[in-house]
Amino acid sequence: MDATAVVGCFRDRTILVTGSTGFLGKLLVEKILRVQPNVKKLYLVVRASDAASAEQRILSQVLGKDLFNTMREKHGLAGFEELIQEKIVPLAGDIGIQNFGLDRSTVDDLCEEIDVIIHGAATTSFYERYDVALASNALGAKYICEFAKKCSNMKLLLHLSTAFVAGTRKGLLLEEALQMGETLRPGYCLDIKAELRLVEKIKTELRVANSGGPDQSLEKTAMKELGLKRACHFGWPNVYTFTKAMGEMLLAQERGDLPLIIMRPAMVTSTFQDPFPGWIEGARTIDALIVAYTEQAFPCFVGDRKNIMDAVSSCGHGGKCNPCS
Structure with a gap:
């Protein structure tokens, strides 16, 4: 499919984007608005306490960046602001919670409108807390899939993964889907539910050891060390690539007949042109x-x-x- 066809697919479509405050997310939002200003709506899900905070995050962390200068020059400041008001809808939500934590009425309305979901939100730290990485990178993918299946007009779910789910293996590695339970260490099988239970078990033990009150510093260190330990146990070099691999497995398990594309970009640097x-x-x-x-x-x-x-x-x-x- 050529670029013209891709641009045409976005005309009059309503697109939900997660991860718009990230590096690739900003580029994606700018690109869609610039090449297809006839997109119907862009719902941008961001972590925020309320609608006003979500709007402020989008204005300061996305639209306020120099990346959008080309569009400001093209449309003029007033025209650019008018376009943003017409097309961009910030949503305060959390990808680590089912339905982003939104109320039932809002979810029902969104599921009637949305045609395309682009899921780019993730925690990318190599030494992230295991519980945080599981919620964002693994369960987040599962929840986005469940949400997409409720959308009556769903044309595509695009999930942004990473080439490094392949770990540190050498040689020619084919772009094949990860199967549920598959690991990079021969003879081992991954049980994601067991990993979630392990996290809760460790956190409970820490609370008991501290007389029922969690020691935040101790818990943070324990969760980071646990994530790295479990990643290495199954053959991945860090908790980021490990939990992103889990996310792919959960998508494959949950997708049903949902139109799904998983993209695995490698190292990301600056824009070329x-x-x-x-x-x-x-x-x-x-x-x-x-x-x-x-x-x-x-x-x-x-x-x-x-x-x-x-x-x-x-x-x-x-x-x-x-x-x-």
Whole structure:
């Protein structure tokens, strides 16, 4: 399918997006509004205490970014604000709770409207608390699938995963769906319900040991250590990739006949050209090396010359700046 066909699919569609405050989420919202301004609505689910707080998060953490400057120039400030008022609907919700924690009436209305769901919300920390990662990355995928199945006009559920659910295995790895219970460690089987019970058991034991009152610092450390331990036990290098793999398994189990696409992007750096070269937010993974090299705090790269590294990034200056030149 070419780009024109994809753009056409969004015309007059109502799309629900999770993770819009994240790096890829912002790019997605900007792209849809720029190439298909005839999209009907974009519901953006964000964690917030109420509707006003959700709107403020969207304005400050998404629409207020320089990423949208191309659209501001195209439409003018007044036109851009009018477009946003017409198309963007912030929703205060939590992906780790069934139906995002929304009331029944709101859920019923949404299920009548929504045509497409793009699920990009996740916790991406490699050393996240196990309970938090399970709720966001694993159960969040399950709950979004259950929600999508209630939508009478559902055309597509697009789930954003990661290429690194494959772990640290070497060689040619085919893009195959993960099966429920599958692990990267031979002879082991993953029981997600048992993992959830283990988390509750550890937290209960901690509360009992502290006379019924949880020690927040102790619980946080214990949950982080548990996540890393369980990930390594089943063959994954960190709790992020481990729980994202669980999310894929739960989607496969729950989907039924739901039209589902799972995308597994690899390392994400800056924009290449669209909407303009070199837009980036924060320094992640290889970005930190690029920044350190640019600031001459990291004068060389140490590694095996026989290794192959494939990374694409753009500074936005056409390769004419130092150290690009």
